[in-house]
Amino acid sequence: MLKIGIIGAGMMGATHASAYANMNDAVIVGVADERTEAAKLAAAYSARSYASIAELIQAEDPDIIDICLPTDLHKAHVLYAAACRKHVFCEKPIALSVEDAMEMAEACRAAGVTFMVGHALRFSPDYMLAKRTVEDGKLGKISTVRMIREGAPPGWSAWFKDKSRSGGVIVDLGIHELDFLRSAFGEPQRVYAKVAEEGLPGEHAFVSVRMKSGVIAHLTASWALPDGFRSFLELAGTEGVLKLDSDDHKPIAVTRRSSGTGTDQPSSSWESPLSVSPYEAELRHFVDCIRTGAEPLITGEDAAKSLALALAAVRSAQSGEVITFE
Numbered sequence: 207m208l209k210i211g212i213i214g215a216g217m218m219g220a221t222h223a224s225a226y227a228n229m230n231d232a233v234i235v236g237v238a239d240e241r242t243e244a245a246k247l248a249a250a251y252s253a254r255s256y257a258s259i260a261e262l263i264q265a266e267d268p269d270i271i272d273i274c275l276p277t278d279l280h281k282a283h284v285l286y287a288a289a290c291r292k293h294v295f296c297e298k299p300i301a302l303s304v305e306d307a308m309e310m311a312e313a314c315r316a317a318g319v320t321f322m323v324g325h326a327l328r329f330s331p332d333y334m335l336a337k338r339t340v341e342d343g344k345l346g347k348i349s350t351v352r353m354i355r356e357g358a359p360p361g362w363s364a365w366f367k368d369k370s371r372s373g374g375v376i377v378d379l380g381i382h383e384l385d386f387l388r389s390a391f392g393e394p395q396r397v398y399a400k401v402a403e404e405g406l407p408g409e410h411a412f413v414s415v416r417m418k419s420g421v422i423a424h425l426t427a428s429w430a431l432p433d434g435f436r437s438f439l440e441l442a443g444t445e446g447v448l449k450l451d452s453d454d455h456k457p458i459a460v461t462r463r464s465s466g467t468g469t470d471q472p473s474s475s476w477e478s479p480l481s482v483s484p485y486e487a488e489l490r491h492f493v494d495c496i497r498t499g500a501e502p503l504i505t506g507e508d509a510a511k512s513l514a515l516a517l518a519a520v521r522s523a524q525s526g527e528v529i530t531f532e
């Protein structure tokens with residue numbers, strides 16, 4: 207039985223905890239969070255709660271540390287876990303600079319621990335099917351890719367709005383698509399981006415990427431919507447077009463009215479009881495890699511490349527220049 211310590215009991219900490227709870231070869235032994243509410247998440251899984259990673263590791267000696275903290279805290283916690291010889295799973299984006307990301311990847315290799323980063327689209331059944339359809343040649347040679355990930359600004363935690371903590375909408379949100387793009391079509395050649403922000407509730411970004419393979423991709427990543435969430439993928443090739451739209455498959459859609467008190471907003475959510483959770487699939491893969499000694503699908507070095515693309519898009523938006531990769 208692999209012992210898990212979750213660091214960060216917010217949105218993703220809770221998501222990961224429910225995924226581990228479905229595994230019969232892993233057990234959550236502790237949850238660490240600076241907020242006292244962490245005790246609730248720990249109690250829900252019969253685990254103990256701690257105020258820090260150091261306390262949790264000392265008391266529980268877990269096999270795995272799973273980091274679900276605000277992004278600016280990823281590096282210090284991954285380095286600490288590696289120094290304690292713990293296998294590490296870290297939420298995306300890996301870090302806020304490529305140098306930090308590479309330091310994290312190297313520290314885990316030097317410590318001989320398994321390190322994986324949570325780019326969940328690589329485990330999302332519909333995006334996996336899209337990638338397989340391309341690989342099987344069913345769409346012919348792909349020429350263009352259109353991608354959208356848009357919604358309201360994350361309302362559950364204030365740190366997302368601080369770009370020095372989250373990296374902003376391209377690094378935090380758009381990186382899902384940029385990572386998928388790399389996984390399906392190889393490395394980028396150049397990138398150009400624009401970000402609109404003024405008068406909007408959050409950033410709205412347009413990113414154009416030319417891949418070394420010749421594929422042209424366009425991404426809209428937005429936190430500027432008043433409500434809701436949508437992801438979209440369109441792959442156009444010489445033999446056909448594939449489209450994926452989160453708006454098109456909503457077996458169960460729930461839209462809640464606001465209470466009228468002004469403290470909440472209307473909200474919609476949807477879930478497919480038939481779909482496999484990408485979070486559970488990625489964590490299952492990570493645990494399997496620890497058992498077999500295999501290299502995880504998303505290594506630190508790989509995640510650093512997706513971060514490099516996202517950061518290049520941010521630099522392009524700031525400078526107005528096209529950024530070319532060597």
Ligand SMILES: NC(=O)c1ccc[n+]([C@@H]2O[C@H](COP(=O)([O-])OP(=O)(O)OC[C@H]3O[C@@H](n4cnc5c(N)ncnc54)[C@H](O)[C@@H]3O)[C@@H](O)[C@H]2O)c1
Nearest residue numbers: 214215216217218219239240241274275276277297298363
């Ligand atoms: N893969 C995805 O689809 C996805 C979705 C949302 C967020 N994320 C990523 O997951 C990470 C966490 O995001 P979230 O939405 O769960 O954030 P969150 O704000 O909901 O949770 C973060 C938790 O960390 C705790 N915390 C902050 N500083 C701490 C410290 N020094 N020590 C201990 N606990 C501390 C907070 O109290 C909070 O409970 C981020 O990197 C984010 O980008 C990934």
